[in-house]
Amino acid sequence: MSGEQALPDGPHRGLLDWLKANRVEYELHEHPTTFTARETARAEHVSPAAFAKAIGVVTDDGRRALVVLDADDRLDLVKARTVLGASHIRLMTEDELAESCPGCDVGATPAVGAVFGLPMHVDQAIRDVPVLTFHAGSHRYTVHVDRPAWERALGVTYSALAEHRTLEPAWMRS
Numbered sequence: 346m347s348g349e350q351a352l353p354d355g356p357h358r359g360l361l362d363w364l365k366a367n368r369v370e371y372e373l374h375e376h377p378t379t380f381t382a383r384e385t386a387r388a389e390h391v392s393p394a395a396f397a398k399a400i401g402v403v404t405d406d407g408r409r410a411l412v413v414l415d416a417d418d419r420l421d422l423v424k425a426r427t428v429l430g431a432s433h434i435r436l437m438t439e440d441e442l443a444e445s446c447p448g449c450d451v452g453a454t455p456a457v458g459a460v461f462g463l464p465m466h467v468d469q470a471i472r473d474v475p476v477l478t479f480h481a482g483s484h485r486y487t488v489h490v491d492r493p494a495w496e497r498a499l500g501v502t503y504s505a506l507a508e509h510r511t512l513e514p515a516w517m518r519s
Contacts (some may be wrong), residue, residue, distance in 0.1 A: 357448050357482025360455045364488065367498035371488040378484045380452060382416035388519075389460040389478055389487055394415040397456040397479040401437030401445055401463075404429050409437065409445050410479055411458040413467040415474075418507035426506045428466050449482040457481075467519060 356373055364371045376388040382398035412425055417462070426434040434443070434509055439451045446454045448462045457478040458465030460475035471477065477492040480481045 354485065355483060356486040356488070357455060357460070359448065359455055359460045360482055360488070362370065363457055364490070369490055369494045369498050373481060374478075374487050374489065375485055375486065379485060384502060385480065385484075385487060386416045386478070389489075391476075391478045391489075393436065394470065394512045395476060395478055397467075397477050399454040399458075399465075399479065401442045402429070403437055403441065404431035404435050405433035409463055411440070411454065411456070411461075411463050412506055413465060413471060413479075414507055415470050416467065417488045418468060418470060421508040422505050422508060424508075425466070425502070428506060439461045446482075449480075449483045453480040453482055453484050455482055455488070457495075457499065464498065465501070466506060467503050469499050470502040472503050473475045483486045496507045 353497060374389060379385040379388050382396055383393055386393045386396035396416040397413050398416055400414065401409065402412055402425060405410050410429060412420055422434050437445065442451050445463060474492050476489055477495055478487050478489045481488045
């Protein structure tokens, strides 16, 4: 991990710089180490619907991108394939994710593809959240941002990317 990209055991420096440069006000929060988006949402005391998780994908022609969903949703690869105009799509491996998002803990990629030069596609469920929370490149830090300001700074467009699921009993969702 490069000292220019992240503080020791801290948030991704490039993310914080990008937020400041793009005038996206944010609150940085530290929490106990968590490893899933749902766990992090719980640790931050936010609804999973207001927590954005960034998932790295690769198309059949080698293009890489970030797909952003809320913490409760799962990526529908068929929908993502259509949105990215690819005949095949897969999740990035941990090595590919580390290479594409240097300075981040694997699985704690911020929902700001511009920091890494990656295109970003956002699920439509995110668009109604007033305050969005996401990983700050670390399993211990998150940022809370004004979703409309984040959206404007990134030029976000929304697509249907989440898997359509039948309602599951509460015990299956934890």
